[in-house]
Amino acid sequence: MISVKNLSHSYNEDGNFAVKNISFEVENGETFGFLGPSGAGKSTTQGILTGLLKLQEGEVLVAGYDIKQVQNERFNKIGVSFEQSNVYGKLTAKENLEYYAKLFDVPTRDPMELIHLVGLDGKENVRAGEFSKGMKHRLTFARSMLNNPELWFLDEPTTGLDPTIAATIKDIIREKAAQGTTSFLTTHNMFIADELCDRVAFIIDGEIKLIDSPKNLKLQYGLKLIDIEYVRDGKVAKETLKTVDELDRKRIGEIVNNYEIQTMHSKEATLEEIFIQVTGRELVYNETIK
Amino acid sequence: MKLLSNYFKEMKIAARGFYFYIEIVMAVILLAILLLAVSETSTSNRKLFIYNDMPQKIVEYQQDKSIKDGDARLADATEFKLKPAKFEITHQETGETTAYDFTDEKIIELETMEMLDSSTGELEETVYYVETEEDMIRLAYGESEMGATVAMDAHGKVSNKYYLQGYETDRLKSLLYILDSESPNVINAKKDRQVVRTLGVMETLNNRENWVPVFLVYLGSLMGYFIVMAYIFYDKAEGVIRAFAVSPSAMWKYLISKIFVILTTVVVSSSIITIPVLGGQPNYLLFYIFLIITTFALASLGLLVASFFDSISKAFGVMYAIMISLMIPAFSYYIPGFDPLWLRFVPTYPLLQGFKEILLNGDAGYVLTYSLVFLAGGLVLFVLADIRFKKTLTV
Numbered sequence: 001m002i003s004v005k006n007l008s009h010s011y012n013e014d015g016n017f018a019v020k021n022i023s024f025e026v027e028n029g030e031t032f033g034f035l036g037p038s039g040a041g042k043s044t045t046q047g048i049l050t051g052l053l054k055l056q057e058g059e060v061l062v063a064g065y066d067i068k069q070v071q072n073e074r075f076n077k078i079g080v081s082f083e084q085s086n087v088y089g090k091l092t093a094k095e096n097l098e099y100y101a102k103l104f105d106v107p108t109r110d111p112m113e114l115i116h117l118v119g120l121d122g123k124e125n126v127r128a129g130e131f132s133k134g135m136k137h138r139l140t141f142a143r144s145m146l147n148n149p150e151l152w153f154l155d156e157p158t159t160g161l162d163p164t165i166a167a168t169i170k171d172i173i174r175e176k177a178a179q180g181t182t183s184f185l186t187t188h189n190m191f192i193a194d195e196l197c198d199r200v201a202f203i204i205d206g207e208i209k210l211i212d213s214p215k216n217l218k219l220q221y222g223l224k225l226i227d228i229e230y231v232r233d234g235k236v237a238k239e240t241l242k243t244v245d246e247l248d249r250k251r252i253g254e255i256v257n258n259y260e261i262q263t264m265h266s267k268e269a270t271l272e273e274i275f276i277q278v279t280g281r282e283l284v285y286n287e288t289i290k
Numbered sequence: 291m292k293l294l295s296n297y298f299k300e301m302k303i304a305a306r307g308f309y310f311y312i313e314i315v316m317a318v319i320l321l322a323i324l325l326l327a328v329s330e331t332s333t334s335n336r337k338l339f340i341y342n343d344m345p346q347k348i349v350e351y352q353q354d355k356s357i358k359d360g361d362a363r364l365a366d367a368t369e370f371k372l373k374p375a376k377f378e379i380t381h382q383e384t385g386e387t388t389a390y391d392f393t394d395e396k397i398i399e400l401e402t403m404e405m406l407d408s409s410t411g412e413l414e415e416t417v418y419y420v421e422t423e424e425d426m427i428r429l430a431y432g433e434s435e436m437g438a439t440v441a442m443d444a445h446g447k448v449s450n451k452y453y454l455q456g457y458e459t460d461r462l463k464s465l466l467y468i469l470d471s472e473s474p475n476v477i478n479a480k481k482d483r484q485v486v487r488t489l490g491v492m493e494t495l496n497n498r499e500n501w502v503p504v505f506l507v508y509l510g511s512l513m514g515y516f517i518v519m520a521y522i523f524y525d526k527a528e529g530v531i532r533a534f535a536v537s538p539s540a541m542w543k544y545l546i547s548k549i550f551v552i553l554t555t556v557v558v559s560s561s562i563i564t565i566p567v568l569g570g571q572p573n574y575l576l577f578y579i580f581l582i583i584t585t586f587a588l589a590s591l592g593l594l595v596a597s598f599f600d601s602i603s604k605a606f607g608v609m610y611a612i613m614i615s616l617m618i619p620a621f622s623y624y625i626p627g628f629d630p631l632w633l634r635f636v637p638t639y640p641l642l643q644g645f646k647e648i649l650l651n652g653d654a655g656y657v658l659t660y661s662l663v664f665l666a667g668g669l670v671l672f673v674l675a676d677i678r679f680k681k682t683l684t685v
Contacts, residue, residue, distance in 0.1 A: 050536050054681065072538045080536040086529030090306040091299070102295040103537040127306075143533070 001151050001182040002026035002049065007058035009044050018044040020206040021058075031173070031183040033197035035190065035275065041206040042186045043083075043155070049184065050080050050153055063151045076106045079149030083156040083186075085136035089129030093120055093139050096128055097146060104147045114142040117172060119165055134161050141169060145176075152176065152183045158192055170196060190272035200271070204279045214271055221274040229262040230255050236262055292539045296547035300521075304551050307524075309517045313509070317559035320505050324567055328498045336415040337435040339400075341426035344442035349419075353403060360411070365402040368418060370429060372396050377431050379453065382463075392428055427453055495650060502567055503645035504620055507638050510560050510581060511588040512616055514552040518592040519609060521548050523602040531679070542676045549589045549672075556585045564649075572649045576657055580648060583661045584641050587668030588616075594671050597678035637664070 002025065009019040019041040026032040036042050047053035049062050051074075060067045065074040087096045097111030115124045118138040123131070128139055137160055144152065157173065158166040173196055177183060187193055193200050194214050201211040212220070224243040229236055239255070241248035243266070255261070269277075304310040342349045356362035376391045400418040407414050420426035423439055430437030430453045437453035452466055525531050534544050560581055564572070595612065599605035619639040622629045633639050640660045647653045 052532060052535055072540055075536055075538040078536065080533075082529065082532065084529055086533045088299070088303060088530055089528055090303045095299075095302070099295060099299045100533070100537065103292055103534075103539040105538055140533075 001028050001030070001063060002032075002184060003059070003061040004045075004049075005059040007045070007048065007055075007060060009048060009053065009056050011044075013056065017206050019048075022203070022206070022208045023058075024201055024208060024211055026182060026184060028182055029177070029180045030198045031177045031185060031196055033193035033200035034184065034186045034203060035188065035193050035200050035271075036203035037188055040203045042188075042203060044206075045203070046153055046155060046184065046186050050078070073105065076104055076147060077150045078153065079144035079147060079151070080153045081141045081144035081155060081157055083159060085133070085140040087128045087136055087139050087143065090127060092125050092127050093131075094124040096139060097143060100143050101146050106147055108146045109148060111146075114145055115139075117145075118142045119168055134165065137161060138165065138169075141172075145172075150182060152181050154183055154185045156187050156189070157185065158189065190270060190275060194271040202275055202279055209279050217271065217274050218268060221269065221277055225267050225269065226252060227263070227265045227267060228252065228255055229264070230259040231262060232259055293543045293547060296539070296543055297550045300547045300551040301554065304521075304555070309520055310551075310555055313513060313517070313555045313559045314562070316509060317562040320509065321563050321566055324498055324501055324505075324563070328501060337433060338415055338417045339420050339426045339429045339433070339435060339437040340417055341420045341423045341437070341439045343423070343439055344448070348442065356403070356405075359408065360406065361408050362403050362405050362417075365404050365416070367399045368402045369397055369399050370418070370433075372398060372425065372428055373432060375428060375431060379427070390424075390427065390431075398425060430455075495646065499567060499649060502564055502649060503642050504623060505563050506560050506581065506645050507641045508617070508620070509563070510556040511585050511641060512613065512638070514556050514585045515588040515592040515616070516609070516613065517555070518548055518552050518589040519596045519605065520602065521551070522593065522596040523599075523605070526596075526600055535680075541679050542672075545593055545672070545676060545679065548593070549586055552589045553582055553585055556581065568649055571651065573651055573654070576654060577645075577648045580644055580657050580661050583668065584637075584644070584664045587664040587671065588637065590668045590671035590675055593675035594678060597675050597682055637667075 004025070005023050007019055007022050008017050010017045022041075022045065024032075034042050034045065044053065048055055048060060049067070051067055055067055063074055063077045065071050087093075088099070091099065093115055094111050097114060101108040101111060112124060115121065118141055120135060120138055120142070123135065128136055131139065141154075141157060144154075154173065158169050161169060170192065173183060173185075177196075177198075183196075185193065185197060197214060199211060199213050200217070202209045210217075225240055226243055227238065227240050229238050231237075237259075239251070241252055243249065243252075353362070353364075357364065372392070373395055374393050376389075378387050378389050380387045398421075400420060403417045403419070404413050405415040405417055406412065418429070420429060420437075426437045426439065429435075434455055436455070439451040439453075440448065441451070442448050450466075454463070522531075531544070535541065557578065564577070591612070595605060595608060598608075602609075615636060616638045619633055619636050619642055622633050622639065623642050640663075644657045644660050647657050
């Protein structure tokens with residue numbers, strides 16, 4: 001569905017590349033996560049794939065179209081949900097969807113059905129300018145589904161949403177994946193990527209460091225860990241220790257034998273911990289609600 | 291279908307915003323001013339300073355005759371303050387320059403006559419009779435008005451010597467040549483001499499009608515230029531251009547739908563002003579063709595300018611400079627003497643002249659020629675704007 005070969009992009013065309021010689025492929029029906037911190041090159045890559053940025057170097061095929069050629073009809077197959085909500089504030093939710101629906105040459109979904117799907121029932125006749133940030137984001141998300149896209153670009157789809165709504169959005173993405181929709185999910189939220197993606201790519205400083213499935217990454221990089229809380233000198237101390245490391249195992253025994261244990265939990269390494277392990281960089285979260 | 295859908299969406303947004311109503315309300319206010327506060331006939335404020343170099347009896351005879359014929363009436367004497375001044379005057383034909391340097395300051399009282407239109411009785415010009423030629427030259431310079439020396443030789447032949455400001459039209463100068471002897475004296479009170487063209491139509495539009503072309507240009511085309519930018523920057527702020535860019539619809543349809551909204555507004559506001567004032571006088575087919583094409587051209591200019599900036603605050607300097615430039619031809623419209631050659635290349639200049647021609651049912655060839663020029667220019671600007679918008683979608 002997506003084929004990217006040796007893609008590079010420089011905003012000022014001065015040799016300072018925001019994306020440097022990256023290559024990857026996304027299969028039909030796959031949910032592909034493009035993960036990295038702010039400024040890593042995620043949005044630049046998505047901008048090129050969606051045609052918002054001009055292709056400078058490399059070859060890119062999206063939904064069967066070479067994006068060097070200007071073909072607006074390709075957007076009949078593509079849906080884009082932007083990170084920054086972008087709907088007409090002076091139009092109601094329903095009017096927004098009705099207007100965009102008329103821009104497509106393919107059958108589109110009923111705006112009211114989409115409004116219901118994203119939990120905006122009762123708000124269909126309210127102007128989007130009166131919506132909260134989260135409501136606008138949901139409307140932007142709903143708009144991206146109007147044409148039943150074969151390829152769906154999702155940029156931070158749960159940003160700014162409360163946990164209930166975020167769960168609904170994730171369910172919709174899973175359902176679309178089950179129906180065969182290919183999704184290109186751009187995020188810095190590793191939890192969402194872990195939950196939704198078949199494969200993920202780690203991008204740092206414009207370069208892809210690794211591409212694999214979350215499961216394989218955990219098998220390859222993940223270590224079983226144990227979190228222990230115990231009482232030492234009258235105070236509660238906490239340590240995280242690896243079960244496969246000899247020294248750590250000895251330390252676990254030492255703590256159990258010598259101190260009063262408060263809590264002890266085993267856990268798997270998260271995708272975020274693997275990201276840090278692979279790239280040496282931490283992700284910065286802008287969200288307050290994840 | 292997509293174009294129509296875009297147009298209806300834009301109209302809906304415009305109707306829910308305030309720019310649309312500002313334009314319509316302004317048109318109503320301007321119409322009210324024209325109908326209630328502007329008379330159909332103008333009040334002249336032209337002044338002429340005359341030094342009569344002839345026997346007083348002959349002067350009095352001529353004045354009495356004018357009053358008797360209804361061409362003039364006596365007014366109260368007028369006081370003028372003569373201030374220190376230093377200037378040169380150049381004889382137009384010989385090129386000879388005379389320097390004047392007045393250091394004193396004095397107040398003089400001048401006999402005043404008001405010259406009237408013999409058919410309507412309306413005031414055309416106020417004439418002040420000055421006792422010395424030097425004071426007349428000084429007043430013509432100080433008041434920036436025309437002066438003249440009317441002399442009679444030993445054979446009773448009258449000759450006039452005119453003191454002009456330098457910016458008067460060739461037409462006026464030619465008229466003075468024709469009115470006077472074969473060897474007139476036309477002298478510029480300032481050194482700059484300019485080639486001037488004036489249109490005769492000004493003489494046939496009444497005072498109220500004469501305001502309409504200016505309102506049409508500035509409320510219509512110029513506001514179109516401004517409002518289309520405001521709409522674009524509003525969309526940029528909301529990010530909806532990016533959303534449109536990932537739809538199967540072409541960018542030009544988005545841009546042209548903005549212009550269609552402007553055209554709708556301008557056609558409504560221009561009709562509000564024109565129809566009540568001009569009635570059935572103009573050729574409305576030509577009027578709407580010219581109005582639509584010129585508005586399209588200036589709105590396309592607005593689109594192109596907007597494509598270079600991501601917010602109205604960043605665009606403000608360029609936007610304002612262009613608006614001021616486009617307003618300059620209005621000075622030429624009201625001051626026919628100010629009509630330099632370069633001004634004709636400012637788009638609003640032919641716009642003003644074109645509307646005057648239409649309102650008078652005048653030179654349709656001029657209007658159609660400029661319609662084609664504006665159409666071609668507008669299309670070029672629109673295509674450039676389309677290219678720019680495709681390239682700067684992330685801005």
